[in-house]
Amino acid sequence: MKPKTTNKPLSHPELQGPALRQGLWGLLKKRQYSLQLFQQDATAALIVTLLLIPQSLAYALLAGLPLQAGLYASILPAIAYALVGSSGVLAVGPVAITSLLTYSALSPLALPGSNEYLSLAILLALMSSGCLLLMGSLRMGFLANFLSHPVMSAFVSAAAVIILLSQIKGVTGIPVESGPLQVQLWSLVESLDQLHPMTLALGLGFVVFLYTARHFLAAWLMRRGVAQATAALVARMAPLILLVLATLLVGLTDLDQKGIKIVGELPVGLPELILPSFNSDLWVTLVPMAIMISLIGFAESVAIARTFAAKRRQQVNSNRELMGLGLANLAAGISGAFPVTGGLSRTVVNYDAGAVTPLASLLTGLGMILVLLFFTGWLHYLPQAMLSAVIIVAVLSLIDWKQLPYLWRYSRGDAWAWLATASGVLLLGLEIGLLLGVLVSLAAWLAKNSRPHMAVVGRVPGTEHYRNVQRYEVEVDPQLLSLRIDESLMFANAQEVEQRVLLEISQRSGIRHVILMGSGINHIDASGVEMLEQLNLLLQEQGVSLHFSEIKGPVLDRLKNSHLLKLLTGEVFLTQHQAVTGLTGKRRETESPGS
Incomplete structure (x- = not known):
């Protein structure tokens, strides 16, 4: 519990500025x-x-x-x-x-x-x-x-176990050989007679x-x-x-x-x-x-x-x-x-x-x-x-095995990273364990980004909001395919996005317009731009126009520096609702008698 002097964060308002951050x-x-x-x-x-x-x-x-x-x-x-x-x-x-x-x-x-x-x-x-x-x-x-939180948590927890075993000699007199877990345990068993x-x-x-x-x-x-x-x-x-x-x-x-x-x-x-x-x-x-x-x-x-x-x-x-x-x-x-x-x-x-x-x-x-x-x-x-006892009690608080079941329920990728780090530290050594955890974390991140979440969206009746057709009762136009992309477009997922768009079109007859809703796209790399250019050509061959909506400013700036917008068969709309109402209105004008 903090004493009164530290329980008032604004008791020294001058310390809220840049001076303290400068040491x-x-x-x-x-x-x-x-x-x-x-x-x-x-x-x-x-x-x-x-x-x-x-x-x-x-x-x-x-x-x-x-x-x-x-x-x-x-x-x-x-x-x-x-x-x-x-x-x-x-x-x-x-x-x-x-x-x-x-x-x-x-x-x-x-x-x-x-x-x-x-x-x-x-x-x-x-x-x-x-x-x-x-x-x-x-x-x-x-x-x-x-160094993600799961990796750091696993590293600290496993290292704490290694530290605990290393201090057995101090509190028992039994010498324990340094090294991975199996080496320490075997050394402990062999030296029990020196208690x-x-x-x-x-x-x-x-x-x-x-x-x-x-x-x-x-x-x-x-x-x-x-x-x-x-x-x-x-x-x-x-x-x-x-x-x-x-x-x-x-x-x-x-x-x-x-x-x-x-x-x-x-x-x-x-x-x-x-x-x-x-x-x-x-x-x-x-x-x-x-x-x-x-x-x-x-x-x-x-x-x-x-x-x-x-x-x-x-x-x-x-x-x-x-x-x-x-x-x-x-x-x-x-x-x-x-x-x-x-x-x-x-x-x-x-x-x-x-x-x-x-x-x-x-x-x-x-x-x-x-x-x-x-x-x-x-x-x-x-x-x-006494010194060994200080270390033992200090590191006991560092062991957090509850983190694993929580991660297993919340994120399997993070859970595997935790397991890889802890197992590596305990059985292979500190350096290898940490490296293994980082690699598994990166692999899980790449795997997640290589399969981006995409949703076909429709309009919530009576509103200008567009939601996943599998989660909400929404209105859709049979000639419009609206797809929301919820990840950045990059080399790891570009082909997956392209294949998903083509698959959705193949399962629906009569599609004339594809609108890619970019509210979830925070970044696009060269591979992403190249994929969109290729997708634009493939759709054009099928008589389908490609449109964008809700593209964020930094992403739109990148697209302007490419050839995509010059070749685009459709338009770039500020909002998804503008895109749907605009394209629907144009279609009705085309279909109306005497147009």
């Missing part, structure tokens, strides 16, 4: 920043910083990197995004999906945790940055639309605590009189509470001497700014994954940013988001971290805590600097089982 610099240049905004942003930054401590360590563990890399990924990237990002609440840093993608890309190339592995992670972040900045400079924000009972007890306790806090703590607190906004924030801060409790538990009872793995010593101080050595072979190997991380991270971030911007009647500039995320990944690379993007859970906390502008993100980065300088020593006894 923090836009606000400062226009002098639209105030002390009230600073107080709100600073409060949100403090809360998000506290939440980031366990999350950043957990996601570094998931990525196979030294734990301090997660802290590094939460500093400069957040500051860099704040400078140009267009969202006031998006929290940029390490997230589960990009961490898994990083591990999937690098684990076959180097030993996780090694210096070589860290160098590859840095290189991957820099390459992702290059992809994002290039797309941003070319204004290619529309690319996120190619560590004390780790299992702690791990299950941590998972239950976090899951209960996430789903039930807020309601429990509200029943006891705690304000709704406060209760929600306390529930979301459960990982930090558990971090303190778990660290004290292990430190005071010496559980690390009994087989419980702990974080240990973390470097104190700021990360060194470094660049990886150039290796052309590695660059070529990592290009596909860098592109994949860029697209998925961008799509996820923009979806989150747009959702929260809409709550405040603000807008998000997708091309500016590309630049902001590109700079964030550049900052991650040069500071010894791994690819980053916008995270949902931290963004929710940021929003609920009252963040208004990107300065909240900048202050979060500064807060993480203080953590690195003064508080990393306190994390020595933090059990790694």
Whole structure:
């Protein structure tokens, strides 16, 4: 639940204009920043910083990197995004999906945790940055639309399952080999004898605590009189509470001497700014994954940013988001971290805590600097089982199996795309699964467009409206065939449209005029124009005139640039009713005596 300060989307009317969409610099240049905004942003930054401590360590563990890399990924990237990002609440840093993608890309190339592995992670972040900045400079924000919702839903759900299995070692002590689902399951079965009972007890306790806090703590607190906004924030801060409790538990009872793995010593101080050595072979190997991380991270971030911007009647500039995320990944690379993007859970906390502008993100980065300088020593006894529990509970909410039966009822094409993506990710790998889903989505789209919906229409009695003869009681003229085309005319469906027109004419004797109603045609390509020219000639040979009605302006402009209108045997009418009444009137004049 949002606090009062964030429940009034127009409380800062100056932020509804273009300044916020231009990032923090836009606000400062226009002098639209105030002390009230600073107080709100600073409060949100403090809360998000506290939440980031366990999350950043957990996601570094998931990525196979030294734990301090997660802290590094939460500093400069957040500051860099704040400078140009267009969202006031998006929290940029390490997230589960990009961490898994990083591990999937690098684990076959180097030993996780090694210096070589860290160098590859840095290189991957820099390459992702290059992809994002290039797309941003070319204004290619529309690319996120190619990852349809069913494909993204399936990818995230299946990836969450892979993440869950990868964290079994942290909460049980059973090593699980990385890879597709079947590899992980077989590895789990083979290694059951390595179960560590004390780790299992702690791990299950941590998972239950976090899951209960996430789903039930807020309601429990509200029943006891705690304000709704406060209760929600306390529930979301459960990982930090558990971090303190778990660290004290292990430190005071010496559980690390009994087989419980702990974080240990973390470097104190700021990360060194470094660049990886150039290796052309590695660059070529990592290009596909860098592109994949860029697209998925961008799509996820923009979806989150747009959702929260809409709550405040603000807008998000997708091309500016590309630049902001590109700079964030550049900052991650040069500071010894791994690819980053916008995270949902931290963004929710940021929003609920009252963040208004990107300065909240900048202050979060500064807060993480203080953590690195003064508080990393306190994390020595933090059990790694707690970090795995944080990941497990976080990704459980990402699994959405209910999407499949819904899609199966609504759209079989989308359902098949969902199935292909999920199956591919689980059984073949992340990259192949995503590619498979995109290909199936495109195939379903082409199949749909290759069989456009067309309807024979007639006039609804007493009106100027024309509807499908199979759905309504309508009036038709036996010498007129009116066909409404409900798709754009393009190479994939041009021949199908032509064959349908000819088929309808062959089933009706006495047809003298064909009217193609173009209210549903939004675009026509060269193949569509060529088909209409051919259809015009074929109908002319049969003594039938071809007419158009309700053609949209952009489509009509294209037709004017072709030879079709010069060769057309009929006319172009503004409305379908004008076409029918005009042609009917001409026929009656021709048939009347003495004409």
